[in-house]
Amino acid sequence: MPATSESKARTRAFARVMGPWLVIVPGIIVMRIQDMGALISGFFENMGLLWFVGGLLLFCGLLIIAFHQYWSSPSAILISLFGWFLALRGVLLMATPQLIERGAAASMGALPIVRIGFGIVVLIGLWLTFVGWIAKPPAEDGP
Template identity: 40%
Template sequence: MPTPDPAAHERTRAYARVIGPYVAVFTAVIALRLPDMTAVVDDLFAQPLMVWMLGAMMLAGGLVVIGGHRHWRGPLAVAVSLFGWFVALRGLALIVAPAAMDAGVQATLDSPAALTTARLLFGGLAVVGLLLAWAGWRGGRAAPVPGGAAR
C-alpha cells in the first residue's frame, strides 16, 4: 500500500478548515429557520435568473473542490470529496431542472413529517460540519519536511 502523500493530507485539512465551519453554521441556521423559509424559497424560485446564477455558482464551487481535492483516503478526505460532488450535482440540478428542485423544496416545507426530517438532517449535517472544522483546525502532528527541517 502506498504511503499517504503529506501534501494531499494538508490539502484535505485546508479544505476541511473552510468547508467545516461553513457547513456547521449554514446547516444549523437552516435547521432552526426552515419552517420560516417559505417566503425565501418562493422569492428565489420566482426569479429564474437568480436560480440560474445560484446553480452556476454551486456547480463552479463544487468543481473547484472536485478538481483541487482528488484524495479519497480516510474519512476526512471522503467527506471533503463528497461535499464537492454534492454541491456540484446540486448546482447542476438547479440549472437543468429548477422546477423539480422547487417542487421538492415545496413538498418538504408543506409536509410536517418531511419538515421535521429535513430539520433533523440539517442538524446532523451541522454536527458533521463541526467535525470537519475540528479535524481541519486541530493541531495535528506535523509531517516531516524534506531535508530534515521541522515545521
Template identity: 40%
Template sequence: MTVMSQRRTRAFARVLGPFLTIAAITVVVRANDMPAILSEFTGSAVWPWITGAFGLLGGLTILAFHQFWREPAAIIVSVLGWLLTAEAILLMAFPGVFADLGDQMIGAVGVWRFVYAVLGLIGLYLAYAGWRPTSAGQTDTPVESGGEMPRAA
C-alpha cells in the same frame, strides 16, 4: 496519505466545516422562514441559475484540487465536491424539478431538522479535522527548499 493530500484536506475542511455548521444552525433557527425563502428563491428564474453557477464553481474547485479517498475527512470533502457539482448542474438545467421537490419537502420539518443536524455534525467534524493541532512531526507550512524555485515565465 501524502503530506500534500493532508494539507489540501485540512484546507478544504477548514472552509467546509464551519460553513456546514453555520448553515445548518441558521436553517434550524430560521425554520419558520424557510417556506417564504423557498417561495422567493423559486419565484424568479435568475436565482436558481445564479446559485447553480456559483455552486458549480465551488464544486468544480473541490473536484479539481481534492480527489483523495483515504481517510474520513478526505472522503467527506471529495463526496461534498461531487454532490455540490451534481446539484449545481441540475439546479441550472432543471430548476423546476428543485422547486417542486422543495415544495413537497418543505412541510417535512422533522426530516429537515434531522438532515441539518447530520450536516451540522459533519461540519463540526470537518472543522475539527481542519483546525486541530497537528502532531509534532507534521506541519501545515511548506518546507523551505534550499534551491531557488523555477520561474513560470
C-alpha cells in the same frame, strides 16, 4: 492508496473552510426552518438568481473536484463527496429547477426530518472544523 503529506494538507485546508460553513449555514436553517418556505418560494420566482446560484454551485463543486480528489480518510471522503454534490446540484438547478423546487416544497411538509438532516450536516461541519482547526496536523512523510 495511502495519503501523502500534500493530500493531508489539502484536506486540512478544505476542512478549515468547509467545516465552519457547514456548521453556520445549516445551523441557521435548522433554527429558522419555519421561515424557509417563504424563502424558497421567493428564490424560485427569480430565474436569474436560479441561474446565478446554479452556476456558483457548479463552480464551487468543480473547484473541490479539481483540487481535492482524495479518498484516504473519512474527512477526505466527505470533502470529495461534497464537491460532487455541489456540482450535481448546480447542474440540476440550471437544467431542471422545477425538480429542485418540487423537492424543496415537499420537504416543507416533513420539517422534523429536514431538521434531522441538516443537524447531521452540522455534525459533519463540526467534525471538519475539528480536523481543520483543532486536530494536530498530520506528520510529514519521510525526510
